Amino acid sequence: MTVQPAAAEIAISMTGISKRFGPVQALHDADLQVARGTIHGLVGQNGAGKSTIIKVLAGILKPDSGTIAVNGETVGPLTPSSVERLGVHFIHQDRLLVPTATVGEAVFLRHELGFVPFVSRRSMNKRAAELLKRYFDLELPVGILVQDLTTAQQKIVQITRALAQKASVLVLDEPTAALVKREVDSLFAVLRRLRDDGIAVIFISHYMQEIEQLCDRVTVMRNGTDVGTVDPAETPIDEIIAMMIARDVGEMFPKRSVEIGAPMLEVSHLGMAGGFEDISFSVRRGEIVGLTGLLGSGAKEIVQCLFGLERAERGSVKVEGKTLSLSSPVHAVQGGIAMLPEDRRAHGVAIDLSVRENISLASLGRYSGNGFVKRGLENQAIDGLIRELSIKTPGRDTLVRQLSGGNQQKVAIAKWLSCQSRVYILDEPTVAVDVGAKVEIYNLLNRLAGEGAAILLLSSDLLELVGVCDRVLVVYRGRLSGEFSGADLDGDRLLAASSGARGPKAEASS
């Protein structure tokens, strides 16, 4: 099962790495061998040890035992700056660029150009522009600030910074989490070019399709150790996932049998200038309907209008037959609509509030009398929801910041369960969530549907849409361009419809 590169090509060699945090053995005798000129995937569920081994390599954590060699030479204790001097660069998940710096300043951060102690912003901007053009054929306005770049462009600026410093190894932690498809494609093209130039790329991702598309090798981690390194061209994705979770992949998208009832959410002729036109569909009790479309197709704007975050100019929305005013989320929530937003930390959960305060936030009316919160009542309900969703938290008063991503997402869902919402709108609910937590979220969707809720799932993960939904609606250039269910529902058809391949036919159907 394990493929070993020849010794001479090895850029990074980590052997027998162990690391213990108190009672938790985060890494146990883990190995990682990465060859030059390859893109090496690192996969595993949260807690499998991926980020720990990367932090050891980055010099952020000191391993209890084990040896590390970079380009064939064994290195002593690493620190973040000594690692960079060895040519190993890290692109972390949360962008670590100064938002108010210019692109030039960001690229040459800590290696500024100019006569010391002065820096020449002009020559840095100019040199950065040259590098961006040379490596990525990307032309940005001179002097543009980091905060005005798209997330993908920021990733590219970070990579440029590494290249400007002669990186031989590039480590990317979930680089695509915040990117749209087109940006992902261009990032991948960049990474392939770097690989062909002989750079070793370590690529950490939760997205199996990306691993399959991009990586030459994949190391799978489970329970703090590597359980195998394989070639994704030869090993099916199902098998890789099975290695990660050590259980049957068949459970990834759990089966369900739910009676689908009367229409719960009815959207008719919804329109917004510059966004979308004439959108009509309904979601029935117990039904999970998917909604997908490329960035700018209008799919995102549709769900934002349904929740009152943006104003629709035309059309109407009914929940259980009652027309809703969609001027603000206040009315949407009162009308029984729940929203699980894409940006969990900005809109989903307040990480500095406790689990309890987050869960009851939208439904305090149920736990209060005369405007005062009845703590006993609240505590009881919160404890019930924590148990029901098996949210892993030391207690209801723990700050949400201390929970893992998957559990934070469950808190965000629990908020709406507490609210007894009837229509659930989920905007990319499984982005940056590990496989195990994904399965739990899918199970939860099934349960909600089973209890008679109507679910609208906005997602760009085609596998997820096909696996979870009863029906999928595709938006292309502001209009519904297709509806797929049953045997028609497959990834290729969805992809074709979202990229306009079936445009004309769909216009007739709406």
Next chain:
Amino acid sequence: MSVSQDTRATGAQKIGSFIASYSVVITFLAICLFFAMASPTFLTGANLYNVLVNNVVMLAIVALGLTIVISSGGIDLSVGVSVDMASMVFVMLLAAGYGGVFGVTVGLLAAVAVGVLNAILITRLKISPFLATLGVLFIGQSTQQLATSGGQPIYLITGYAGAQFNAIARTSLLGVPMPVLVLVACIVVVYLLLHRSVFGRGVQAMGAQPGVAWYSGLRVPRQLSLVYIGCALLCGITGILLSATVKSYVPLSGNAFLLDAIGATFIGTTLSAERRPTVIGTLLGVLLLAVVKNGLLLIGWNFYWQQVGIGVLVFLVLAVSFGLRRARQ
């Protein structure tokens, strides 16, 4: 996860955790003890009464208002204007011969008007709280100077007005001075609103993550308006107490509360377990500031050195807070 439960706490750890839990109170008592030893006057009834009525009550009420605002994630730099507006309108009405009850009511409404203005700027025009209330601070200061021929104080020592002032500032109920009773009422109301009510939960959510409050269907603009109006009303109460105590209206005197109130609120935030503004924390902050100011005065430090004392206090609080965090880990 960090502390395994089967290890028994040693004696030293027990003492450490005891000190951590009560460190704020211990610091406060230590400061009191220091001044009690340094000055024989400090622990006398007359002095403590003076500290409470003259230094604590008015500052505490303003700080309670700011505690609500800071909990919501905002700031109100115009607290002094609200204090002054209530004071100015109250005193001018008394000077013009209107009754005390009428004067107090309209004075409080004048403060509320400042809050409404802040609310409109922040929720309708979407100006950041810092800039909105800074603008109101400038406008409010000029308004007072325009209304008082460039800042002339209005003194009303005797007669009907003097009696009205005495009725507010110098009466007692069951031996408790009226201003203290007003403070207690404000503490109870603000505590219930901020820590026990649905409104308070919304305020804290807005402070922690405004996007989450909005996406949870809370009426964010309405609640924010109430926050600034509530703060202004509390400042207005201080304004009434202030004029009654000094039997006059001195333009721009309310500004003296701003930095102390902000300081007290943030000292309270630093000392609270959850690092949030709390009513209890703010009150502790006010007490610390008041005791240090009074104590330094009593041991003969001149007025300018008092500021140094306050600065040292702030660092002391930070040190205690840092120690607390260490002890908890």
